[in-house]
Amino acid sequence: MPITPTNKIWMDGSLVDWEDAKIHVLTHSLHYGTGVFEGIRAYETATGPAVFRLHDHIERLLRSAHILSMASPYGVVELEEAVRETLRASGLSACYIRPLIYLGYGEMGLNPLLSTVNVSVALWPWGAYLGDEGIEQGIRLKVSSWVRPDPRSLPTAAKATGMYINSSLAKVEALRGGYDEALMMTTDGYCAEGTGENLFIVRDGVLLTPPNSAVGALEGITANSVITIAHDLGYEVKEALLRRADLYLADEMFLTGTAAEVVPVAEIDDRKVGTGKPGPITQAIQKTYFGAVRGEDKRYESWLDRVE
Numbered sequence: 001m002p003i004t005p006t007n008k009i010w011m012d013g014s015l016v017d018w019e020d021a022k023i024h025v026l027t028h029s030l031h032y033g034t035g036v037f038e039g040i041r042a043y044e045t046a047t048g049p050a051v052f053r054l055h056d057h058i059e060r061l062l063r064s065a066h067i068l069s070m071a072s073p074y075g076v077v078e079l080e081e082a083v084r085e086t087l088r089a090s091g092l093s094a095c096y097i098r099p100l101i102y103l104g105y106g107e108m109g110l111n112p113l114l115s116t117v118n119v120s121v122a123l124w125p126w127g128a129y130l131g132d133e134g135i136e137q138g139i140r141l142k143v144s145s146w147v148r149p150d151p152r153s154l155p156t157a158a159k160a161t162g163m164y165i166n167s168s169l170a171k172v173e174a175l176r177g178g179y180d181e182a183l184m185m186t187t188d189g190y191c192a193e194g195t196g197e198n199l200f201i202v203r204d205g206v207l208l209t210p211p212n213s214a215v216g217a218l219e220g221i222t223a224n225s226v227i228t229i230a231h232d233l234g235y236e237v238k239e240a241l242l243r244r245a246d247l248y249l250a251d252e253m254f255l256t257g258t259a260a261e262v263v264p265v266a267e268i269d270d271r272k273v274g275t276g277k278p279g280p281i282t283q284a285i286q287k288t289y290f291g292a293v294r295g296e297d298k299r300y301e302s303w304l305d306r307v308e
């Protein structure tokens, strides 16, 4: 999806012009994939833009950095303010926000501990990640031949740039096969997650989602929000190890992610999910989620970080 330039990007403590937000080609993270990042959304609300669960995203960013032994020169408060400052400068009411902590220029070689640690926050307007039609009608999902990395090989709990080679390979395979998105299994054959989304299925009125740590999936903030919403709507949610056939037997299925939001799955491996149309529980959760992020549902006001 093309990036629409905005005016400013926050780099190491100050706002710089979009065109000047450049780094050297010998930047460490570019060579070894040793960066950590976040994807955050700000939504338009009746009283101005609000960043959805900013604090939780920044905390996860710093947890990811900790896993990779990257010492961020900025703490939670400074990074939250960096996001607000960049958003204010942009004048945008809704956007996708991409904070990145990376190892900079100056040292080369696999020891990352010698490198400088740099931080940037960029943002731009970004529409529905899997398309408006996907949000409304549901997407076509395919189990990938690429498996999620074993957590003994890569720390799947970290939202690290290098981890996304796996997601990219799976995404390309799915798109070339004519599907919208890929679902990755673990090396043991359990369902893990999408290339950038967590997985939920509905069976007999109960929501099931894989246990993230066990399957090496990211602890999604959208998934966490959806679990709260599901409980508030009176649904039971259980963590469950799911096999491929469990997907085929699901009454409903959806993916969750900051970029993707709440996306129904219409087909899995060329089989219709339920009727092939978004199911009632998926629709109820999706509707409540969009109400929450746009500040229309007072129950979820504490999730919004309002920017004047």
Ligand code: PPE
Pocket: 038, 039, 040, 167, 193, 194, 195, 196, 197, 198, 217, 218, 219, 220, 221, 222, 223, 256, 257, 258, 259, 260
């Ligand atoms: N799993 C993965 C692998 C993942 O990348 C994401 C977010 C999630 C689950 C859902 O997490 P959360 O956003 O906290 O609900 N993926 C981000 C990056 C996507 C991209 O294409 O880049 C995102 O949604 O911003």
